[in-house]
Amino acid sequence: xxxxxxxxxxxxxxxxxxxxxxxxxxxxxxxxxxxxxxxxxxxxxxxxxxxxxxxxxxxxxxxxxxxxxxxxxxxxxxxxxxxxxxxxxxxxxxxxxxxxxxxxxxxxxxxxxxxxxxxxxxxxxxxxxxxxxx
Amino acid sequence: xxxxxxxxxxxxxxxxxxxxxxxxxxxxxxxxxxxxxxxxxxxxxxxxxxxxxxxxxxxxxxxxxxxxxxxxxxxxxxxxxxxxxxxxxxxxxxxxxxxxxxxxxxxxxxxxxxxxxx
Numbered sequence: 001x002x003x004x005x006x007x008x009x010x011x012x013x014x015x016x017x018x019x020x021x022x023x024x025x026x027x028x029x030x031x032x033x034x035x036x037x038x039x040x041x042x043x044x045x046x047x048x049x050x051x052x053x054x055x056x057x058x059x060x061x062x063x064x065x066x067x068x069x070x071x072x073x074x075x076x077x078x079x080x081x082x083x084x085x086x087x088x089x090x091x092x093x094x095x096x097x098x099x100x101x102x103x104x105x106x107x108x109x110x111x112x113x114x115x116x117x118x119x120x121x122x123x124x125x126x127x128x129x130x131x132x133x134x
Numbered sequence: 135x136x137x138x139x140x141x142x143x144x145x146x147x148x149x150x151x152x153x154x155x156x157x158x159x160x161x162x163x164x165x166x167x168x169x170x171x172x173x174x175x176x177x178x179x180x181x182x183x184x185x186x187x188x189x190x191x192x193x194x195x196x197x198x199x200x201x202x203x204x205x206x207x208x209x210x211x212x213x214x215x216x217x218x219x220x221x222x223x224x225x226x227x228x229x230x231x232x233x234x235x236x237x238x239x240x241x242x243x244x245x246x247x248x249x250x251x252x
Binding site: 033036039043047050051054055057058061062064065066067068069070071072073074075076077078079080085093096097099100103107112 | 176188206207213224240
């Protein structure tokens, strides 16, 4: 079963999706309009690039400190939480136990994110990615 | 809650290896680091700045999302977590806690942070 369908089978999950590295292509299931899903994909990609930049900087202060590469991020709202691991996003209700369950599934199914994912995300910019990144 | 007492509470969250308090601008105010970890006060100071920056962006995105989609539930922002390879930082208000991913309990961390910031 695809990870999106697995996440959607968990009670309390509002929507789940996968965004392409460019941010303008996506697939999703759940209670989001196509336009909202498009915005969610772009927002998630932008935030993922941002936290990756932050862990690169943290790593330069303390090499091998265990932060790099970034695996994802969570935004906890009043009643809704957004979880992102790699290029998978999930909107969930703030129900007891749900956040930990969803994060466990996402980490287990997506696996550790390597530097190659960031290479792919930056690759769409064009040119020499290694030169641009490092 | 007192600053040091808050950090003690945060260090009780499963997997906690460091806890810190920061100013509204992101400067490190108080911190505790468990012995034997690779984290340094310098890294925590930088982390504190990222917490402030990420929460400001997330608050903006949450408000914008609600306005554009009409879907409520984001504002006010409760917190933000940056998930690294070995550890995660969970932040809310003016406090943050660093948790080892293998023992992490995100919900306990967000709950402890909301108590600190009451």
